[in-house]
Amino acid sequence: MFSDKQIGAATALRHKLHQHPELKFQENGTAALVAEQLRALGYRVTEGIATTGVMAELDTGREGPVIAFRADMDALPIKEANTFAHRSQQEGLMHACGHDGHTATLLLAAEAIMALRDELCGHIKLLFQPGEEGGNGADIMVKEGVLDNPKVDAIFGYHNRPGFPVGQLFVKPGPAMGGNDTYKVTITGVSGHAAMPHLAVDPIYVGASLVQQLQGLVGRHKSPLEAGVITVAAFHAGDAANVIPGQAELLVNIRSDRPSSRKALAGKLEQVTAGVCAAHGAQFHLEHLHQVPPLVNDPEWSERLLAIASEHQVSTDIQRLDYMPTMGAEDFAFYLQEVPGCFFFVGNGDSAYLHNEHYDFNDAVLPVAGGMFVALAKGLLSRA
Template identity: 85%
Template structure:
């Protein structure tokens, strides 16, 4: 499907992107490289969408479906510990999730798709998205209209997965990645002397009680047949040994696999917090900092992706999973709330895990991941 030269060029580009990571909504040089490459291939390119997003379009001029492929471009504020030649040249920034590989993958596929454009019908959109890492870039791109004019009928994307066999292509129909809700809980008590707790309202004690009660939501309110987890990721209060502080601040992260599990967890956070605080005479403030919906693949499109992968022999190892491969969140879920589609996975091999200072995208999976996009274009936009 790809020549040795194409794979070598895609690998070289991936290394360049890895050397020059950019944070969410700051992907200016990455976007510039992407846009230049797509224009050179012959796509109609729009830049500056949702700040730094890029949209490339191939209108075949023949009636047919409208489909979209998506790649993410942003990096993370992590200091890279790798020592290979293409390590980050920007201290404190790193492509620790493989978005450099995702971008290189879609550019590799874009070349092969353009070469075979005479055999295609319909309309293809290639979405290069900023700010997947905590910036809800997908939501911003949708609001900017990338799914409209013409309206996208189905959308596809992927993520590399460390710990799964190198080059294994797999799909989880239905719930496939967790939703992410992050809250800041501020508990207002009454400060006092550590020797006289009865004259104070101790926010540390109240906060500790809340931590325990929140786990009851997972154990006794969420169905055991659904997935979800609550993590209190930060707890800040006080700075003196003989003083009961007046307030405490907690950061609560909630993961859920579907709307019903989200309602059982995030939906009851305020109720439980109020109950705990009322019981001890404290007050509270609840701030919803960030939200990504659970990612659920359309079952029919998941089946079709697997069928196309087999038809075009994209990988020697094609699997349908019956379990959620991760509770990690992915803002591709915003696209799937608007149009049907499928978010597939490609095994990265036994590499360091995502968001780890030693992680690196496995270049050997480029033919599988890129090949899946090409196969989808050929299978869904075949000239009629």
């Protein structure tokens, strides 16, 4: 599907992006490079979406479906420990999740798709998104209209997956990645002397009780046939051995696989917190810091993607999973809340895991994932 020259150029570009990582909503250099290449290919390009996002459009001039492909561009605040030649040149910043590879993949596909334009009908949108890493950039892209004018019929994206065979393409129809709700719980009690706890309201004791009660939501309020987990990731209170502090802060992270499990967990957090605090005479404040909905692939579009992958021999190893490959969150879920589609995965091999200082995107993924995007364009927009 791609020539050795095209794959070589995409690999070189991926290495260049890896050397110059940029944090969420600061992807100025990356966005400029992306826009330049897309214009050179002949796409109509819109910049500055969601701050640094780029949208490229190919209107074939012939009536047909409107499909969208998405890649994310941002890096992470991680100091890279790799020593290869294309390691990060930005101290303390790193492409530790493979977004450099995702961006290079879609640019590789963009070239092949443009070469096919006379064989296609309909309209294609290529979305290069900022702020996936905790910025909910997809939500902003949606709110700024990338799925409208013309209205997108289906959207597709992917993520590389360490721990799966290199180049293995797989899809989980239905719930495929976890929703992420993060809360800060501030418990206010009454400070006092450690020797006279009856004169105080101890927020540490109240907080510890809350930690225990939250696990009951997972065990007794969520269906055992659904996935979800609650993690109290931080607990801060006090700084002296003989003082009961007046306040405690907890960071609570909730993962869920679908709206019903999210309702059973995140939906009951305030109720449980209020009950625990009331029982001990404490007050509380709940702040919702971050929210990404569960990523749920449309079953019909998932099956169509798998069929197209097989028809066009995108990979020699194509799998349909019957389990969630991860509870990690992915803001592609915001697109799938608006239009149907599918988020697929490609194995990255036996690499370090995502968000690790030794991670690197496997360049062998480029022709497989890029080939999937091209195959979707052929399979869904062919004039034949």
